[in-house]
Amino acid sequence: MLKRAISIVVTVSLLTGLMISAAWAQPEQRAESKPPLETTAEAAFLMDYHSGLVIFSKNPDKPLPMASVTKLMTMLLACEAEAKGQVKLSDIVTASEYAAGMGGSQIYLEPGEELTFEELLISIATGSANDASVAVGEHLAGSTEAFVQMMNERAKELGCKNTNFVNPTGLPAENHYTSARDMALVMREALKYPLFRKISSIYEYDLRGGDFKLWNTNKLLKWYQGCDAGKTGWTNEAKYCLAASAERDKLRLISVVLGTEEPRSHFRETMKLFNYGFARYQAVVLAEQGEKIQSVEVDKAMADTVDVVPAKRISVVVPRGQDKGIKGEVQLLPTLVAPIEKGQVVGTYLVTQEGDELLRVDLVAATDVGKASPFQLMGKVINEVFTMDK
Template sequence: MRKLTGNANRFFARLICVFLCAAVALTFPFVAECEEGRAETPRAMLLMEARTGQVLYSVNAAEKLPMASITKVMSLLVLSDFIDDGRLTLEEKVKASAYASSAEGSVIWLSPGEEMTAAELLEAVIVSSANDACIALAEHVAGSEEQFVRLMNRRAKKMGLSGTKFTGCVGFDAKGHYTTAEDIAVMTAELMEKEYYRGWLLTWLDYLRGGDTQLLNTNKLVRYYDGILGGKTGTTDGAGCCLTACAERGGMRLVAVVLGCGEDPERFDRAEELLDMGFSGYEKFTPEVDSRKLLPITVERGEYSTVQPVVQDYGECVIKRGRAGSVDYSYTFVEGVKAPVEKGQFLGEYLVTLDGVEVFRSDIVAKEEVRRMNFGMYLLCVLGEMVSF
């Protein structure tokens, strides 16, 4: 074999280096570029399946950060509570106060005393992120923005959003106004369940005041992304360029959250990459339950000697595409229980994992109740044994 020259050795070394760099770039598509690159990595990102709550990808997802106009996702959820219980109708008139009309930033230029329907103002909030419209609605349903913000924080607490706190309903930078990518994903997933918002979430261009006021959707993904359901943008000096977006394909609904981008196009590029990664790399999966594993559990001092365990929750989860054959199942049970046993009482746990990572979990519970044996029951048992003997 002919010995390689020094130039040839250097050539192959450089070739290997190129392949290694390419491999790293493909493996970590969201790693920040060097100082001479074009964009910085967002401050936080997350990809979540909306219906199962499974997180498929995350970076700094629990870090508390400013959210800009993504704040309005919670504002819309609070307004949906008023719509759902009939306290706010889409047809009713809403009068703009002087305070609402003085809002800055993205606005539809409401005049003090001007009236619009709730539907028109909601569309302005959803499509073009109108701050004056949002404040007008908040004052209309709660009396003041301050009272409305209390409702926002109360709802956040009810939803378990421990990393979120609001000081306003539109999203201006302020001390004590923050959220996390995790919490935004949960808020967005619930917002997508509100069917009466869906048309506006997907509206790219519309007009108010007989065509005099243009509404242009700030979420550019509604124009072209396959399966898009909607989302919300946000931009301030403190928050940077932010986006939460939701899309659905083949029964899998994904939420992508991107916070703290340096430039406007980057948030859309990153969100699209996250969604593409989710749809191409994951699939819905329904775990199986082996009834042979669910053996009766002994009941001490009960009217029956055993109780039948059942898996409480049957549902779908998300796994890496093509890996269904590698899923593992485990069943754990209590050693025994004392009567009385309530229907639905905890008896164990059903766990589904893939490569050691949990993808689905459910309690194992009692199928029926088992009452504690009293004297009469004991006597009947004794008599029954005597007769059978």
């Protein structure tokens, strides 16, 4: 009898202990499964502009309508064409009847009305003008259909896997969609162009000599410190959308939110993403693109040396406070022999932290270096001899 009683007590004690252990373990498991950031957006994406580091995502590859955020690709193609010299900002664009007939947000182009290419670009960036978007597309490609083909081809080149454009405006159309990740890639490419940064940051603009006032639909230009680029979008189908970029302390972030419900919720959710990124991460910049790293001797050259610069910004993004032990190492080719072309790779800049590789960036020649003729080489040798004698 006594043995049976002891057995019951032991059993009860063990069961009680297991229940207490489970009770303690359960909240901890819930804490681990909780996402680090909550957003009401149907899809969201936050990344570092320079490194491409993904800081946060929610349904990043879900195909969704994006309304006027579409115009990021329209502006990207326009900026690329201007940079290649295929079009000038001063070019006169004549509005077609089709462009003038666009509904939604517009600058009310009249058929045959003439504006400069720059004025139309600013109208797209600030006023989200659908008629200006079509006019720009027609000017660049000859027709809207040809321009849409350019948009889709460029999306594929950028690695967009869940994007298909049907028009350059974002007006509702079947089979017109993107993903938060894909639109971040488009935004990242657009930010490479000073023209895009310029027009995207304009908050107000007087069109037609001041007869028509444009206000930027991206209110974060005024509401959020460091925000200097972006594109909003809204339709009943897409709801509220925003792709934006902000920079603080040399950390530039790109945020995309798609499908937020209430008015201004796309601004609120974007600020939430930006706050999360800036609070938790920092940029460690070792050198800017084009910044002189050192001068290197060049054999058989007209010039004795050439400056070596990074092909892109040398920076890494790390969690705040975890920047200790980050070092840079210059690794150059053993010898450089003329001729050298500007932009030619001459070495590597290696970034490590506690011995672990974080980043490799090409080092390139800052200028052309011509090959010296035999007479020039002979003159240099003679000059060196006389210099040594002195």
